[in-house]
Amino acid sequence: MSIKQSYELAKKEYEKWGINVDEALEKLKQVPISIHCWQGDDVSGFEVNKGELSGGIDVTGNYPGKARTPEELRSDLEKALTLIPGKHRVNLHAIYAETNGEVVERDKLEPKHFENWVNWAKENGLGLDFNPTLFSHEKSADGLTLSHPDQEIREFWINHCIASRKIAEYFGKELGSPTLTNIWIPDGYKDVPSDRLTPRVRLKESLDKIFEEEIDEQYNIDAVESKLFGIGSESYVVGSHEFYLGYALKNNKLCLLDTGHYHPTEMVSNKISAMLLYSDKLALHVSRPVRWDSDHVVTLDDELKEIALEIVRNDALEKVMIGLDFFDASINRVAAWTIGTRNMIKSLLNAMLVPNDHLKQLQEEGNFTERLALIEEFKTYPFGAIWDYYCEQMGVPVKETWLEDVKKYEKEVLSNR
Incomplete structure (x- = not known):
């Protein structure tokens, strides 16, 4: 047949x-899915002075074929896109800037450092999304960035986030599609803190300064992303779900939910309808946690199906911005993109085929x-x-x-x- x-x-x-x-x-x-570039090179990026991966993020495995240059990464993405139905987006981190061998600190990044990505996106009919990178850096070595006690360090990261929003605005203007700029920070403490409030006060003040810079929402959409815990921040994370949910609602920003950033029995699918009662839009990073935020490749499991059902049956396809966030270096990386993205699309189709x-x-x-x-x-x-x-x-x-x-x-x- x-x-x-x-x-x-x-x-x-x-x-x-x-x-x-x-x-x-x-x-x-x-329905566009925002496909994360960092699966292709194990979250390495292309900084001239790049250091070790840090910030509670870990990529395990050494499968051959990791992308080493922007050209290789774009080639791998192109291959994956030929295997995935639909027209989609690509999500970049700031560490994927191309500076032609020049050391450019993150607070000094400019749109020109992403021209190749924009030209590539135009050629392939893709939108771009963006993230400032507040990890894997000497100024985040102690696990604190926007909530750091040192004002100079806070200012560095504030300026990096402002620069990132300007880069995202450039993406949106050039590609005719607004860029989602998502801020996630690793800030927290390994052991039980003696003061939970003060770091959150500093984080709020830092975010306020970042968003003081007027960026046209026609081209850039701001989002903030929470986390329950991470490696090195097991006992306390400054940017908790409650913190960012409150901040997003009060300041008209999107709250981004990462499916790996909650307690193992806490389902993001159960949050979507509640949050859409109070927010016009929200954003997702779809991952698959295994006991912790391990960012395994997305499979067609019950939670993925339930997330899709919540989006579809509540007529929220235009309200929920769907992105992916996983990285597995133990398998073929192009296959990882293909498996995860096809499963996300499958889950949406499955939800549409239910009465x-x-x-x-x-x-x-x-x-x-x-x-x-x-x-x-x-x-x-x-x-x-x-x-x-x-x-x-x-x-x-x-x-x-x-x-x-x-x-x-x-x-x-x-x-x-």
């Missing part, structure tokens, strides 16, 4: 429940028996046939055939590095 025939048969199953599959596929085409309105009504009526029965039955509906057809229509490999492309690229390109 052909992919088209399987699709038509599957479509009839969904149509029985009033689900317009063709309409769902058209809607899916319009969400009917299930909502059953809940309102108190008919929990039928609600549970249908939720379970739809788990084995022929979703795979719809996905295969979508991939074929979008001109990317169907099923696991994309692995052959990756193996060929590894043999011809990655193995020669």
